[in-house]
Amino acid sequence: MAKKTINNRIDFSGIEKIIEYPDFLDLQLQSFKDFLQIETPAEKRQNEGLFKVFAENFPISDSRENFVLEFVDYTIDPPKYSVDECIDRGLTFSVPLKAKLRLTCNDEDNEDFETIEQEVFLGNIPYMTEKGSFVINGAERVIVSQLHRSPGVFFAMSKHTNGTKLYSARIIPFKGSWIEFATDVNSVMYAYIDRKKKFPVTTLLRAIGYGTDKDILDLFGLSEEVEATKNALKKVVNRKLAARVLKTWTEDFVDEDTGEVVSIDRNEVLLERDHVLTAEDVDVIVESGVKSIILHRDDVNVTDYHIIFNTLAKDNSNSEKEAVEQIYRQLRNTEAPDEQTARDIIQSLFFSEKRYDLGEVGRYRINKKLGLELSADQRVLTTQDIILIVKYLIGLVNSKALVDDIDHLSNRRVRTVGEQLYTQFGVGLARMARTIKERMNVRDNEDFKPVDLINARTLSSVINSFFGTNQLSQFMDQTNPLAEITHKRRMSALGPGGLSRERAGFEVRDV
Structure with a gap:
C-alpha cells in the first residue's frame, strides 16, 4: 500500500x-x-x-x-x-x-x-x-583530503650492502625540525637533525642534561661507582673502567677587552674507557684529586649495550658545555659566541612551543609507542621521550622490539580541508607579520x-x-x-x- x-x-x-x-x-x-x-x-x-x-x-x-x-x-x-x-x-x-x-x-x-x-x-x-x-x-x-604520515615516532630497519642490519627512529613533528636516531655498520648510534647534521647520540644526551659518562651509563644501569681512595681502588684492580677518568680544574684569566676576570673549566683525560685498572693507576688516580671512578657492572650483560659504549668512544665531548658547543658548531658551521647561545639553539629546536609542535596526534602516538602517560598538551619533546627512543632502538638491535610499517594506514592520518587551510593561513600571516x-x-x-x-x-x-x-x-x-x-x-x-x-x-x- x-x-x-x-x-x-x-x-x-x-x-x-x-x-x-x-x-x-x-x-x-x-x-x-x-x-x-x-x-x-x-x-x-x-x-x-x-x-x-x-x-x-x-x-x-x-x-x-x-x-x-x-x-x-x-x-x-x-x-x-x-x-x-x-x-x-x-x-x-x-x-x-x-x-x-x-x-x-x-x-x-x-x-x-x-x-x-x-x-x-x-x-x-x-x-x-x-x-x-x-x-x-x-x-x-x-x-x-590528504593521506600523509602521522606525526609521532617511527622505527625502521634497513640493510647495509654488507648485510648488516641498520636500525633508525624518526620523530616526525606537526611543525618543526625532524630528528632521527640511527645505527651504523660500526654499531655506533648517531643523531641527525633535518637529515643533514650528524653527531653521536651521547653528545645529544649530554646537551640535554646528562653531562658526564656516569649520568649516561646510569640511564641504562651500566655503571658502578667506586670512591677514589687507596683501599677502595686496590679492591678493584684488574677491573675495566666504564668511563674516562678526568682531572678537572678551573683557570682564571683577565679578558683584555673588558678587564674582567673570567673562569674557564679545564679537564684532562687520565685514563680512557675500557682501560684495565692496574696498581700503578691507583696512585695516579689518588694524586689527581678525582673523587670517584666508574667501573663496568659485573651483573649486567654488557654485550646488550655495546652500542652505547661504542658511541661513547666516538664522542669527543666530556661535559654538557662541550656537548652544546659541539652541536652548535654542527648546526651553524661556526663557533658559539657563548654557552647560553649554544643552549638556546637546542632549546628552540625541540623544546620551544613556538618552533616545535608534535600536535595532539603526535603526542598520543609517542605516548602509546613508548608507554608514556604525558598530557596531550605536552606538544614539545621531553628528555624522557629521547631517552626512551634510544632505549627502544637498543631493544631493536638486540631483537627485543619490533619495527613499524610506515606504509600501514595506522601510521597515516587524513589532512582535511580545514587543516590544509590552517597551514596556508599560517604561511600568509607569517609573511604579513x-x-x-x-x-x-x-x-x-x-x-x-x-x-x-x-x-x-x-x-x-x-x-x-x-x-x-x-x-x-x-x-x-x-x-x-x-x-x-x-x-x-x-x-x-x-x-x-x-x-x-x-x-x-x-x-x-x-x-
Missing part, C-alpha cells in the same frame, strides 16, 4: 527505514565549519583553526618593542554574491575577513599615543558552498593606526594561490551526482608533504 512522505512523495517501499543516512559530505563541511568557527561566539572560540593561526602570529612588536599590535578577534561578513551569480559571472564565491586589532605603545617618551582598537580588512577568502565545493573564478573546485614589523620599524614616532600596517594582498595572494594551483585543489568532477560526491570524499597521498608519483614505490601502492 502506497503512503505519502513528509515532502508529499508517494512511497511504495514495503520495508520501514531503520536508520538515518549519514551526510556523505560531512567530512568536508564539518572540517571547514570547525576551521572558521563562525557560529561560535568570539569569547567561546576554541584555540584551533583560524583562531589558532592568529594566536600563533600575534602579538607583533617592533625591534625596540615600543609598539605592540595585538589580535583581539576576527569577523566574517556575509558573501556579496550568491553561488549561482558567481558561477554565471566567473567570480569567486568568497566572504570578507576582518580582524579586530589593538595597537599599544610602551614607549614612555611617546605619552601622547593612545591605544587604538580597529577593525582591519584582511581580504576576501573563498567560502565553501552547501555542497562542500568552492567556486573559484566561476568554476567549481574541490579540496581533496614580517611586513608589519618592517613598517613599525620605519614609522618612528609618527601617529599611525593598525590599518596603516596591514597589506591585505599578502594573505589573499597565498590563499588564492592555494585554491588555484595546489595539487589537492582540483576541478570538480561533474559527470553525475555520484561522481561529484565521490570526488569530495576522495583521499590522495600526493600533494605537499606527501608522496610524488615518481618516488612512490610498490610498497606504498600496495593496499
Whole structure:
C-alpha cells in the first residue's frame, strides 16, 4: 500500500527505514565549519583553526618593542554574491575577513599615543558552498583530503650492502625540525637533525642534561661507582673502567677587552674507557684529586649495550658545555659566541612551543609507542621521550622490539580541508607579520593606526594561490551526482608533504 512522505512523495517501499543516512559530505563541511568557527561566539572560540593561526602570529612588536599590535578577534561578513551569480559571472564565491586589532605603545617618551582598537580588512577568502565545493573564478573546485604520515615516532630497519642490519627512529613533528636516531655498520648510534647534521647520540644526551659518562651509563644501569681512595681502588684492580677518568680544574684569566676576570673549566683525560685498572693507576688516580671512578657492572650483560659504549668512544665531548658547543658548531658551521647561545639553539629546536609542535596526534602516538602517560598538551619533546627512543632502538638491535610499517594506514592520518587551510593561513600571516614589523620599524614616532600596517594582498595572494594551483585543489568532477560526491570524499597521498608519483614505490601502492 502506497503512503505519502513528509515532502508529499508517494512511497511504495514495503520495508520501514531503520536508520538515518549519514551526510556523505560531512567530512568536508564539518572540517571547514570547525576551521572558521563562525557560529561560535568570539569569547567561546576554541584555540584551533583560524583562531589558532592568529594566536600563533600575534602579538607583533617592533625591534625596540615600543609598539605592540595585538589580535583581539576576527569577523566574517556575509558573501556579496550568491553561488549561482558567481558561477554565471566567473567570480569567486568568497566572504570578507576582518580582524579586530589593538595597537599599544610602551614607549614612555611617546605619552601622547593612545591605544587604538580597529577593525582591519584582511581580504576576501573563498567560502565553501552547501555542497562542500568552492567556486573559484566561476568554476567549481574541490579540496581533496590528504593521506600523509602521522606525526609521532617511527622505527625502521634497513640493510647495509654488507648485510648488516641498520636500525633508525624518526620523530616526525606537526611543525618543526625532524630528528632521527640511527645505527651504523660500526654499531655506533648517531643523531641527525633535518637529515643533514650528524653527531653521536651521547653528545645529544649530554646537551640535554646528562653531562658526564656516569649520568649516561646510569640511564641504562651500566655503571658502578667506586670512591677514589687507596683501599677502595686496590679492591678493584684488574677491573675495566666504564668511563674516562678526568682531572678537572678551573683557570682564571683577565679578558683584555673588558678587564674582567673570567673562569674557564679545564679537564684532562687520565685514563680512557675500557682501560684495565692496574696498581700503578691507583696512585695516579689518588694524586689527581678525582673523587670517584666508574667501573663496568659485573651483573649486567654488557654485550646488550655495546652500542652505547661504542658511541661513547666516538664522542669527543666530556661535559654538557662541550656537548652544546659541539652541536652548535654542527648546526651553524661556526663557533658559539657563548654557552647560553649554544643552549638556546637546542632549546628552540625541540623544546620551544613556538618552533616545535608534535600536535595532539603526535603526542598520543609517542605516548602509546613508548608507554608514556604525558598530557596531550605536552606538544614539545621531553628528555624522557629521547631517552626512551634510544632505549627502544637498543631493544631493536638486540631483537627485543619490533619495527613499524610506515606504509600501514595506522601510521597515516587524513589532512582535511580545514587543516590544509590552517597551514596556508599560517604561511600568509607569517609573511604579513614580517611586513608589519618592517613598517613599525620605519614609522618612528609618527601617529599611525593598525590599518596603516596591514597589506591585505599578502594573505589573499597565498590563499588564492592555494585554491588555484595546489595539487589537492582540483576541478570538480561533474559527470553525475555520484561522481561529484565521490570526488569530495576522495583521499590522495600526493600533494605537499606527501608522496610524488615518481618516488612512490610498490610498497606504498600496495593496499
